[in-house]
Every structure is written in structure tokens, then in C-alpha cells.
Amino acid sequence: MIPRILLAGNPNAGKTTLFNALTGLRMRTGNFHGTTVEWKSGSLRLPGKKNGSRGPETDGVELLDLPGIYSLKAATPEEAVAAEVLTGRNPDFPHAGAIIAVVDASNLDRNLFLVSQLAECEKPMILAVTMLDVARDAGIRIDLDLLSERLNCPVIPLNIPENQGLDLLRDQLAQWRQKEFEGLPLPRKPEQAALCGAGCSSCPFSRRFTWSEQLAAEVVRKHHVARPRSTDRLDEILTHPLWGVFAFLGVMTLLFALIFTVAEIPMALIEGLFARIAEAAAGILPDNDFGSLISDGILTGVGNVVVFLPQILILFFFLALLEDTGYLSRAAFVMDRLMRKVGLPGTAFVPMISGHACAIPAIMSTRVIENARDRLATILVLPLMSCAARIPVYVILIRILFPNQPLLAALAFTGAYALGIAAALGSAFLIKKTILPGESKPLLLELPAYKSPGITNALLHACEKGRTFLKQAGTIILLISIALWVLSTYPKSEPPETARELRAQAEQAESPDGLLGQADREEARHALEHSFAGHMARGIEPLVRPLGFDGRIGLGILSSFAAREVIVSTLSIVYGLGEEGEEDNLLLVDTLRQARHPDGSPVFTRPASWSLLVFYILAMQCLPTQVITKSETGSWKWPLLQLGYMSTLAYLASFVVYQTLRLFLL
Amino acid sequence: MNLKGCNTIPLPRLSKGSCGLISEVQNVDELSRLQSMGVCIGRRVEVIKTGDPLIIRVFGSRIGLSARMAEHVMVEPCSRAPRCWEAAE
Numbered sequence: 174m175i176p177r178i179l180l181a182g183n184p185n186a187g188k189t190t191l192f193n194a195l196t197g198l199r200m201r202t203g204n205f206h207g208t209t210v211e212w213k214s215g216s217l218r219l220p221g222k223k224n225g226s227r228g229p230e231t232d233g234v235e236l237l238d239l240p241g242i243y244s245l246k247a248a249t250p251e252e253a254v255a256a257e258v259l260t261g262r263n264p265d266f267p268h269a270g271a272i273i274a275v276v277d278a279s280n281l282d283r284n285l286f287l288v289s290q291l292a293e294c295e296k297p298m299i300l301a302v303t304m305l306d307v308a309r310d311a312g313i314r315i316d317l318d319l320l321s322e323r324l325n326c327p328v329i330p331l332n333i334p335e336n337q338g339l340d341l342l343r344d345q346l347a348q349w350r351q352k353e354f355e356g357l358p359l360p361r362k363p364e365q366a367a368l369c370g371a372g373c374s375s376c377p378f379s380r381r382f383t384w385s386e387q388l389a390a391e392v393v394r395k396h397h398v399a400r401p402r403s404t405d406r407l408d409e410i411l412t413h414p415l416w417g418v419f420a421f422l423g424v425m426t427l428l429f430a431l432i433f434t435v436a437e438i439p440m441a442l443i444e445g446l447f448a449r450i451a452e453a454a455a456g457i458l459p460d461n462d463f464g465s466l467i468s469d470g471i472l473t474g475v476g477n478v479v480v481f482l483p484q485i486l487i488l489f490f491f492l493a494l495l496e497d498t499g500y501l502s503r504a505a506f507v508m509d510r511l512m513r514k515v516g517l518p519g520t521a522f523v524p525m526i527s528g529h530a531c532a533i534p535a536i537m538s539t540r541v542i543e544n545a546r547d548r549l550a551t552i553l554v555l556p557l558m559s560c561a562a563r564i565p566v567y568v569i570l571i572r573i574l575f576p577n578q579p580l581l582a583a584l585a586f587t588g589a590y591a592l593g594i595a596a597a598l599g600s601a602f603l604i605k606k607t608i609l610p611g612e613s614k615p616l617l618l619e620l621p622a623y624k625s626p627g628i629t630n631a632l633l634h635a636c637e638k639g640r641t642f643l644k645q646a647g648t649i650i651l652l653i654s655i656a657l658w659v660l661s662t663y664p665k666s667e668p669p670e671t672a673r674e675l676r677a678q679a680e681q682a683e684s685p686d687g688l689l690g691q692a693d694r695e696e697a698r699h700a701l702e703h704s705f706a707g708h709m710a711r712g713i714e715p716l717v718r719p720l721g722f723d724g725r726i727g728l729g730i731l732s733s734f735a736a737r738e739v740i741v742s743t744l745s746i747v748y749g750l751g752e753e754g755e756e757d758n759l760l761l762v763d764t765l766r767q768a769r770h771p772d773g774s775p776v777f778t779r780p781a782s783w784s785l786l787v788f789y790i791l792a793m794q795c796l797p798t799q800v801i802t803k804s805e806t807g808s809w810k811w812p813l814l815q816l817g818y819m820s821t822l823a824y825l826a827s828f829v830v831y832q833t834l835r836l837f838l839l
Numbered sequence: 840m841n842l843k844g845c846n847t848i849p850l851p852r853l854s855k856g857s858c859g860l861i862s863e864v865q866n867v868d869e870l871s872r873l874q875s876m877g878v879c880i881g882r883r884v885e886v887i888k889t890g891d892p893l894i895i896r897v898f899g900s901r902i903g904l905s906a907r908m909a910e911h912v913m914v915e916p917c918s919r920a921p922r923c924w925e926a927a928e
Contacts, residue, residue, distance in 0.1 A: 244875035280899035283877050378874040379881050405887060412888060412903070506903045509892055615908040616892045617869055619876065620901040
């Protein structure tokens with residue numbers, strides 16, 4: 174059995190940096206059983222025996238990164254889980270060889286509080302002291318030898334950017350590893366009398382704090398240095414009720430613009446790459462169902478998964494950088510008062526902004542919200558934010574509505590975003606009032622000192638999130654893509670009369686390409702309309718008629734059930750443009766404007782277009798988001814609820830819009 | 840703890856830049872989280888920013904908390920007089 178080392182410490186003490194420095198990419202993540210608390214586990218290679226010839230594997234240990242905590246009082250799920258693991262009561266991580274306690278030198282007295290509790294776990298312990306440079310700047314010097322003597326455990330000073338102390342730490346662990354972590358000296362616990370004096374005061378924390386304060390006073394040599402005020406000065410602005418909000422909106426706009434524009438490039442590359450692979454595959458593969466399954470079903474499916482990666486990586490990279498600087502907790506601080514009005518905490522705002530790029534990384538980033546109910550409510554409403562995939566749909570519909578009126582078109586665009594935000598905030602309010610009642614937790618968070626962020630940490634964090642997404646959502650999204658391919662391909666139908674005539678004409682024509690292309694498009698339209706999806710669309714036609722839609726729009730809605738932007742290509746196919754309409758927006762808009770019902774009246778009237786626009790602002794229409802909702806909430810109940818309420822909302826809103834506008838415009 | 844006669848006020852009443860000794864943390868949601876962050880009887884707090892939410896300094900760290908929560912933290916403004924909470928103990 175590989176010995177396990179537990180990494181414990183206060184939030185912001187530098188635990189993650191140490192973990193990353195020790196394990197790098199050799200790590201896995203998961204959730205502690207029955208919770209949404211994340212664990213990170215990595216393998217740590219230790220220097221081998223000097224005179225032995227043991228392989229690196231036998232000398233390895235597993236490093237388990239516990240969540241950042243202030244105490245073992247089990248006041249939060251994080252503390253409960255950490256306490257469980259430290260006392261060997263956790264079924265997933267039952268045994269542990271030793272503890273590394275990460276301690277922030279610039280805030281020693283508070284950090285020693287947790288250390289005193291860790292010392293009571295009866296495990297060999299190493300004290301890893303971080304932020305010594307910050308402490309030095311604040312005029313604090315620590316007598317590490319004395320601290321080591323008092324606690325009866327090794328104390329190792331760390332400076333990870335300078336690569337100092339890591340070898341000492343590894344050597345210490347290697348020594349202990351050789352002894353199989355048996356018979357090692359245990360850290361000295363605080364005397365019972367010190368913790369529980371005359372009759373135990375009402376606050377069990379108080380005496381323990383006194384103990385840690387006394388120990389800190391003993392080992393700290395304070396020189397008088399003017400306290401660096403840069404953090405306080407920055408906070409004057411960044412936590413200001415007004416300027417703070419502006420600063421936050423500025424930072425978020427920048428972040429959002431980055432995700433939007435930077436992600437665009439790799440996304441286009443990925444889409445192009447997969448299109449080319451599918452095309453190349455279609456050239457090699459036989460022109461039958463199997464070939465179509467590979468190129469249209471599986472390759473498209475894989476592309477549908479991979480295309481989310483750039484946004485996920487970029488968002489989490491920048492969020493990790495922002496968090497590392499200490500800014501994110503300020504953002505939560507300034508937004509708290511505003512967000513409370515809809516019953517959500519300030520921490521919910523960053524995911525809400527990110528949701529405008531893509532709901533998937535936004536949902537994954539809701540882990541910053543501490544309270545489970547608040548987090549769930551946020552996840553449920555996030556898909557209402559107008560994500561990037563809605564833009565192609567908005568563009569088409571707004572062009573139909575306002576072909577030559579750029580100002581009105583811009584207003585309609587803004588309105589679409591505003592409606593999404595209003596719907597999300599309103600739904601959050603209602604959800605918090607009904608199915609997830611209870612006041613959200615009052616704000617309580619530490620505001621760490623500002624510092625320059627670590628790029629490596631941010632990169633590792635982003636990679637880890639990308640890997641989690643592929644693992645948790647990849648397979649399901651792929652399966653769904655194949656299922657949708659089946660629905661839109663089967664049952665096969667005979668090519669229509671019109672296509673056959675076109676082909677016959679083409680045989681006689683001098684330049685047959687145009688006619689053949691037209692025949693292909695006819696066949697594609699006919700095949701889709703006679704597939705399962707086409708039959709289903711006819712089935713729901715009576716349902717969508719009150720919204721102003723015909724069966725072909727119904728088919729578009731059905732086919733874009735898994736990915737809303739698909740409606741553009743479906744409309745392009747059912748209105749006879751093949752896949753051309755997807756590339757040539759104006760051609761598609763023109764075609765749609767000309768589209769007529771069998772009785773000769775236009776399909777895309779203004780009421781119907783508005784209605785469809787409102788539908789796409791509010792409808793769920795994104796299965797990958799639902800898969801992520803499931804994996805983040807741990808139950809299919811929540812994505813189903815999400816789908817249910819959003820579809821109902823979209824349906825009702827479209828109904829009202831269509832029926833109302835029909836009275837006034839045509 | 841009997842604090843009659845003590846000059847204690849709720850934490851949000853401290854002015855910016857002034858400090859106080861915590862004499863009592865009343866039962867509030869999140870009580871133990873508050874205490875484990877250092878907001879606990881006998882600790883010295885300094886108010887960095889007033890308002891709602893407010894920022895305080897306890898030990899070496901800044902903590903942001905809602906005024907609603909801070910109302911439950913009773914402090915004795917710093918002075919040279921004997922510490923009230925000690926006298927009461």
C-alpha cells in the first residue's frame with residue numbers, strides 16, 4: 174500500500190502552490206464521497222535509499238490535498254470532510270502516514286490554531302512555513318528552531334518560486350518513508366489545562382487562540398517596520414460600494430472579452446479541423462450508413478465535445494490568476510449587497526458573468542459558492558444567460574426583423590441579453606423563494622493580501638478543469654451526438670421525385686454541377702423531413718403552432734435540442750439551401766424572409782420571428798450543459814428541473830409574445 | 840458571562856480605524872466559522888472599512904463580513920481601562 178500524506182492548512186496559506194510544486198501534472202481530482210468537496214491527490218516521488226537500489230515507485234507516496242480550512246470544528250462541509258480524513262474515519266481515504274501542515278508565516282498566530290488541532294490527530298507532522306518573505310517585509314522574523322522544539326516536529330521554511338525548501342521536505346518524507354511511518358515522534362499537543370482552564374469558558378476557541386497567540390509570541394521576533402499599506406490602499410478603491418462595482422465590471426468585461434475573442438480562434442480551428450477530418454474520412458469511408466456514422470455521427474460528436482475546451486481552459490486560467498492575486502474575494506465582497514436582492518451571495522456573480530460566454534465553464538466555476546442551496550440556485554439559472562452559441566441564432570432572427578436598420582438591430586441584440594439576465598435573476602429569486610428556501614449565508618470571507626499571481630498554478634488548474642470536463646461530459650455528449658445522428662438519418666427514404674428529375678436533367682445538361690447540387694439539397698431536405706426527427710417534428714407541430722411556428726421550425730427546434738446553434742443549419746437544410754445557408758448568412762436570411770406557408774402567407778412574420786427569438790433566449794437547448802449540471806449536482810433531478818422550467822418559461826413567453834404581437838403587427 | 844456595566848457595543852458601531860476587544864459573540868448563523876477565523880472572545884479587532892459589508896482585521900488577516908453578522912459581535916472599544924471581558928470571567 175502506498176503511504177498517504179495529508180496536506181492541510183488555512184485557505185490562502187499556499188497549500189495549492191506546494192501541492193502543485195510537489196506533484197505537477199501527476200494528479201487526479203474527485204469529490205469526497207457524498208459531498209461536492211473536491212479532493213486532489215497526486216503521486217510524489219521521493220529520493221531513493223542511499224545504499225539501496227529501490228525503484229522510484231516503491232519510494233513514492235500519495236499526497237492528498239485537503240480543502241483549505243480554519244479549524245476542525247466541522248462548521249462547514251470542507252471542515253467536516255477534512256476532520257474525517259485526518260481522524261481516519263473517511264471510507265475513501267482511511268489511512269494516512271503523516272500530515273504536512275502548511276502555515277502562513279505572516280499570520281502565524283491564527284495559523285497555529287489549526288496546527289494545534291492537527292497535532293491532536295496523533296500523526297507525525299511536518300510544519301511547512303510559507304510566505305516568509307511577506308512576513309519579513311512586515312518586520313516579522315520567526316525562530317523556526319524554537320517553533321520546531323515547542324511543537325516537537327520538523328519545521329521547514331519554503332519559498333516555492335525560488336525552489337527553496339522542497340528538497341528538505343522531500344528528504345524528510347523519504348526518511349519517514351523508510352521507517353514506514355512507524356514509531357515516529359508525534360507532535361506535542363497543547364496541554365489540556367491550557368485549552369480548558371477553570372471550568373472551560375463558553376468559547377472553546379478562545380483558549381486555543383490564546384495558546385496559539387502565546388506560542389507565536391514566543392517564536393516571533395518582531396521588528397518595527399512600517400506596515401505595508403498597499404493592500405489597504407487598493408482596497409479603498411476595490412471594495413468601495415461604487416468604485417468597487419465599476420472596477421469589478423471593468424475586470425469582468427475584460428475577462429469576458431478575452432474568453433469571447435481569444436477562444437474564438439482555437440474554436441474556429443477545432444471546428445475547421447474536425448470538418449476537414451470528417452470530409453477526409455467521408456472520402457475514404459464507404460458511402461453508406463457506416464461511413465455516415467463515422468463522419469457525421471462520431472466525428473461531429475467528438476468535435477462537439479472538444480470545441481468547448483478553449484472556453485473552459487481560458488476561463489479557468491484567468492479565474493485562477495484573478496483568485497491568486499486576491500482580487501476574486503474582493504469581487505464577491507462588492508457584489509454581495511447587490512446579489513442579496515435576488516437571494517444569492519456575491520460569489521454567484523462571477524459564474525453569472527462567465528455564463529455569457531458559455532454555461533458549461535460557468536457551472537463548473539460555481540464551486541466558489543459555499544452554500545449548497547445558493548450554488549444549486551445559481552446552476553439552475555445560469556443557462557438563461559445569453560451564451561456565445563445563441564449569437565448565430567440571434568443574428569439570423571434579428572436580421573430577419575430589422576434587415577436595414579442597424580440601430581434597431583443593435584437595440585434588439587441588447588434587449589436579448591437583457592431579457593436573459595432578467596429571466597435569470599427573476600428565476601433565481603423565485604427558486605430561492607420556493608424550491609430552495611432559506612436565506613443565503615451571510616457574507617464571511619477572508620480578504621488575502623494582494624500578490625502577483627502564479628502562472629503555473631493557473632495553467633495546472635485550467636488543465637485540470639479541462640480534463641474533468643472531458644472525463645465527466647465527453648462520453649455522454651458523444652453518445653447523444655450519435656443518438657441525434659440516428660434520429661435525423663433513419664428511417665431512410667426514397668429520394669424525392671424532384672431530385673430524380675433534377676438528376677435526369679443534369680445528365681443532359683452541359684454544366685450539370687448546379688443541377689446536381691440542387692438535387693443533393695433536395696435529397697438532404699427530403700431525408701431529414703422523413704427521418705424520425707421529421708416525424709417527431711410533425712407530431713409537435715400542433716404544439717408549436719400557437720407560438721407562430723410551422724413544422725419546419727419545429728424540426729429546427731427539435732434538432733437543436735442538444736445544441737441550440739444547430740437550428741441555423743437545420744433551417745438551412747429544410748429551406749433547401751443544404752449546408753450553404755450556414756456559411757452564407759445573408760442568403761439564409763433572404764430565403765427565410767421569402768419562405769411561405771402552403772397558403773402563401775409568409776412564415777417568418779414579425780410576430781413569429783420575435784416569438785422564435787424569445788424562445789431561443791429562454792429555452793434550455795444545450796445537452797452538454799445538462800450533463801455538466803448533473804455531474805456538478807450529483808443527480809439527474811436538477812438538469813431535468815432545469816430543462817422543465819426553462820422550456821416552460823420559453824414556451825409561455827413565446828406564446829404571449831406571438832399572440833400579443835399578432836394583434837398589433839403583421 | 841455577565842457583562843453588566845461594561846461599555847460594550849456591537850462591532851458595526853466602531854468607527855473606521857479604531858479597534859475593540861471582542862467581549863461576546865452571540866449565537867448567530869455560522870458562529871463557529873466566525874470564531875475559527877479568529878472572531879472570538881478576547882481577540883482584538885480593528886475596523887478597516889465600515890458599512891455593509893464591513894472589513895475587519897483580526898490577527899494578521901482581513902475579514903469581510905456582513906453587517907447583519909457583525910451585529911452579533913459585541914466589542915469593548917480599546918482603552919487603557921481593565922478589559923471588561925477579563926473582569927467578568
